[in-house]
Amino acid sequence: xxxxxxxxxxxxxxxxxxxxxxxxxxxxxxxxxxxxxxxxxxxxxxxxxxxxxxxxxxxxxxxxxxxxxxxxxxxxxxxxxxxxxxxxxxxxxxxxxxxxxxxxxxxxxxxxxxxxxxxxxxxxxxxxxxxxxxxxx
Amino acid sequence: xxxxxxxxxxxxxxxxxxxxxxxxxxxxxxxxxxxxxxxxxxxxxxxxxxxxxxxxxxxxxxxxxxxxxxxxxxxxxxxxxxxxxxxxxxxxxxxxxxxxxxxxxxxxxxxxxxxxxxxxxxxxxxxxxxxxxxxxxxxxxxxxxxxxxxxxxxxxxxxxxxxxxxxxxxxxxxxxxxxxxxxxxxxxxxxxxxxxxxxxxxxxxxxxxxxxxxxxxxxxxxxxxxxxxxxxxxxxxxxxxxxxxxxxxxxxxxxxxxxxxxxxxxxxxxxxxxxxxxxxxxxxxxx
Numbered sequence: 001x002x003x004x005x006x007x008x009x010x011x012x013x014x015x016x017x018x019x020x021x022x023x024x025x026x027x028x029x030x031x032x033x034x035x036x037x038x039x040x041x042x043x044x045x046x047x048x049x050x051x052x053x054x055x056x057x058x059x060x061x062x063x064x065x066x067x068x069x070x071x072x073x074x075x076x077x078x079x080x081x082x083x084x085x086x087x088x089x090x091x092x093x094x095x096x097x098x099x100x101x102x103x104x105x106x107x108x109x110x111x112x113x114x115x116x117x118x119x120x121x122x123x124x125x126x127x128x129x130x131x132x133x134x135x136x137x
Numbered sequence: 138x139x140x141x142x143x144x145x146x147x148x149x150x151x152x153x154x155x156x157x158x159x160x161x162x163x164x165x166x167x168x169x170x171x172x173x174x175x176x177x178x179x180x181x182x183x184x185x186x187x188x189x190x191x192x193x194x195x196x197x198x199x200x201x202x203x204x205x206x207x208x209x210x211x212x213x214x215x216x217x218x219x220x221x222x223x224x225x226x227x228x229x230x231x232x233x234x235x236x237x238x239x240x241x242x243x244x245x246x247x248x249x250x251x252x253x254x255x256x257x258x259x260x261x262x263x264x265x266x267x268x269x270x271x272x273x274x275x276x277x278x279x280x281x282x283x284x285x286x287x288x289x290x291x292x293x294x295x296x297x298x299x300x301x302x303x304x305x306x307x308x309x310x311x312x313x314x315x316x317x318x319x320x321x322x323x324x325x326x327x328x329x330x331x332x333x334x335x336x337x338x339x340x341x342x343x344x345x346x347x348x349x350x351x352x353x354x355x356x357x358x359x360x361x362x363x364x365x366x367x368x369x370x371x372x373x374x375x376x377x378x379x380x381x382x383x384x385x386x387x388x389x390x391x392x393x394x395x396x397x398x399x400x401x402x403x404x405x406x407x408x409x410x411x412x413x414x415x416x417x418x419x420x421x422x423x424x
Contacts, residue, residue: 014393016229063231 003100004033005060008078008132017074019062020137029066035081035100036061036073045073057095057118059137075137078122080130089124092117093133102133152239164255165361166262169315169374170408175381178221180407182379183214187307187414219407221383224257226250227401235398243390243398250402251388256363258386258404263317263363265408266378267370267418274413276303280421285367286325287423293329297354300371300417307414315374316356319364322422326353367423373415382406 012018022038022045024030036045037055045058059073084101087093091104094116105117122132140147192198196208228246235243268275278299284290297316305311318326330353351358356371364370372378384405391399410416 010229014229014391014397014399015227016393016397 001031001033001100003082003098004031005035005100006033006080007060007074008080010074011076011078017060017062018076019072020059020075021070021072022058023069024065024071030061030064030071032061032064033100034061035059035095036071037095045071056116057137060135074135076135078132078134079119081133083125083127083129083131085127087121087125087131089121091121093119093121164259165359165363166259166266166317167380169317169359169372170262170378170380171375172380172382175221175383175406178383179218180221180381180409181216181218182409182411184217184411184413186213186215217409219381219409221381221405221407222261223403223405224254224261225401225403226253226257227399229397229399232393232396232398243400246400247388247390247402250400251386254386254402254404258406259361260363262378262380262408263361263370265410266372266416267368268410268413270365270368270418270420272418272420274410276300276307276414276417278303278417278419280419282421282424285422285424286322286329291325291329293326294354296419296422297356297371300419301354301356303417304371304373304415309373309376309412309415311373312355313374314356315372316353316358317364317370317372318358318360319366319368319423320360320362321366322364322369323358323360325423326358367421369419369422371417371419373412377410377412377415379409379411380406381409 007017009015010017022036024045030036036058038058039046039055046055059075060077060079062072062074065071081093081102082100084096084098084103087102087104088106091106092111093102094105094114095101095118096103104121105112105114118137119133119135122134125131190210190212193208193210196206198208201207228250230242230246266275278296280286280296284292286293286296300316301311301314304314357374382405384403386402386404388400388402391401393399
């Protein structure tokens, strides 16, 4: 999978990434390492395939979910993401429409406050580089 | 929907549960070290200045006059302390995968996790032995442009003998040296010796037939992926350095009942370059 989110360190009890269970659309297939978003009601989550700006992040999918009704997402840890545009270490990050891509939530040195911040950058990177994000949900 | 003849889901699938597509990373450098256990975080030794004592200016060792004072000289030592380092890696496997996967993911994870620690330790040993590719205390042979081992003007035998000479000049026994090579340099050596078949008919034939080199100019050749393509390292085994081991390579299984199995591997130790003069880095071996 392009831009798959991979774990660097899992936090939480027993270092299990503090997984949280959500309902998923049982007609869809989701791949492990996909950034998932909260949508609708009943703890439903959807994947980051297209047009998710502004939705709150659920977490990183912990296992493939194909035809299942429920899946769990890691919510605590450090994960490797792909950057869109330059990101400075320490910047809060949000997801953009493209799958598993994140951008800084800081513009001209100021926190923008766009919804959907789910962690902060662990290091400074350029466009398309892979880097660590401290996910804290 | 029910399936009919010709549909994919009816086609049989046989899964070969033997894992393929990998080769195990093994310790290559560690066997060349003396392994010694330790229970201290900081490990210290004294390295004696290897050069012969300098005679005082104007008061030579030779020719002391009757009744005169003797010339004086002192031995010097350098205190070298190194802290042990912890090498480790882990992974968690979902309990459901342990029970129901096509392959034995738990055993395979345990094996590969341990292998990764092995590689981490071995890479570090090479890094210490070669002083990170920038020799300061160890001996050095620099091969000039045009004389690389994969070139037409290679002098592989002479380069290796030069390394042996440097070690021998420091009074170390050179009858059983080990040379660590990259795969590229190993290839160059085989080609070189095969090309010299007229001068070394037995070796040349062996090179051409078997393609391997076990020993050359009295050195045991060891090939490792951890050696950069343009370097070779010649050492006196078991003398050159010591691996101070606080905790040997071990794997642990931590079970979170009915939820997950965590596999963790760890090793604690440090490489002490006790005898840098028993090591020679040959750099510039490949163009």
